[in-house]
Amino acid sequence: MNDSGQMPRITRSKPGMVLFLVDRSYSMEDTVKGDGRSLAQVVADSVNDTLHNLCLSCMNDPVEGPRPYFQVGLIGYGMSGTGDVQAVESAMSGPLLGRELVTSAELARNPIRVVDRDGGKELDGELVKVPEWLEPVAGYGTPMCEAIYNAGRLASEFCTNNPDSYPPIVINLTDGEVTDEPFGPNGGRDRANLDEWAGRLTSLRTSHGALRFLNAFVTAESTDPTWFPNTGVGLPKAGQRLFEISSSLPDDLAAEASRQGKWGGPGARGLLVNASPDALANFLEIGTRVDAHIGD
């Protein structure tokens, strides 16, 4: 565990940042065994649920709507939203098309659709309407380096503008191995491999700690997930690389993982390997759990 100490409240003047990196490569078309959805659909559903919960956590007034407590981004890498080229780009659609970071207030007011859903036991079985923001897309390669480079660009600007905010949270959701190593922005200069781009990303920090870079390796196979491991030994090859680039689990996330019996021990990393749909949803819930720190 690291980055101990009191975390700041996430407020309108000191917003938080949550950024999803979404693999949209060809293999995300695979159907998840026992589920029937594609990996791309599972990831989109999980991200949409997480964004929904994020909006709810920012909301105290029915008229005012969610407050801008967060800056939120979706970066897709693989097939473009238009479906005709490989791209690393904002995966926002509809009114937010092309926007790299939007506030939670903007996000809440601009979903691509609102769908009906059974609220389940927690909502007394009531039918509820749930907004969605991310479309499932799959095709082309896995330009993960460029995605991480873009995450660093956005997070660096965020940390500069919000030096005393809660550290940024970047969550990468992928099923494959990087295909753009070594990557160099601006016409190929300053080329670096995946580990170096990730190192640059995780070196960013606010006064309250280092950026949190979490990774989920999703798979269409029905294999037991590995939660927050503290060693890369025994993981599949792609999982080993993701272990190397993931942040050490900060204290608050480690405590929550431990409470749920999912902490991998001292040195645990922010990584989920062989994520089933349920495990992925749980992982995103833990990774973005800052409820106790939200509000002004």
Add this chain to the structure above:
Amino acid sequence: MSTLIEPQLFVTAKSGERIQACQDVGWFSPSIGPGEVGGFAVADGATGGWDGQRWAELTVAAAAEALVEAEGLIDDRWVRLTFGDALERARTQWLIENSSANNDDDDPIRALARTKFLATGGHCTLTAGTLVPGEQDTWQIRAISVGDSPIVHLRPTEAGYHLVTAAPLHRSEQFKADPKLVTSRSGRPGTIAAGMSWIDIEARAGDVLLVMTDALAAWALERHEQSVPAWDVLVGLDLDGFTELVGCTRQAGELVDDDVLLLRMAVAEGPYRSVAAVDLTGAGTNHRAARRDKR
């Protein structure tokens, strides 16, 4: 010889918030029953719940309705039946306002609002009771209290106002982040007895009763514990003084930046005075008097 209850209410919102956003709600009536029985209620809407302001309004309205129905006699049966029924009606109203009306279209904010409402419900503290004329110019105050909006009973001495009792909380360290609350959730609004306290006070001419929400109550009790004058300050406040007190103490970091409500009820000697306002909820200060005129 006669005594009357002189009420005064002060309310303000958090720094930078409009008074309309204030989640503290108060009510007083000088004549809820025969013999000039008075009633009062104060609620503090909880930020963690959904639209704490509205639930606090509905809860105070339910308490007021039940107190009027009781005509001054409140007991366990009143809590269970009269107040329980009124609170159930408040919950029905709460459901109508928040649930069905917000599920008719695909507006994302209304969709989020409905989900949040269903997931969290509304929560508030409540302190409510009656003021009944007793023997020899005294007043018997009987109240229920859920949460951290205490009643403070003060008596004048030559050295200033003396604390007779504060209840249900009487020390500043008792104010925590998770007080007991009256909740709208899951058909259980009437089951408040587990977290409820009964408060019985006998007040006489010159005494002052203060009902305060948590921020001001914690501040005043802390000053009292440190032997720093607090009670005379609160008894002597007018609206300008209240505004100045809240501003200065917030700036000094002494007062938590929260909504603040103070309902002051002074047992005064004097002739009957008729005053105008009925509903004490909302901004600023209002007056009403409950007369006790023994002949």
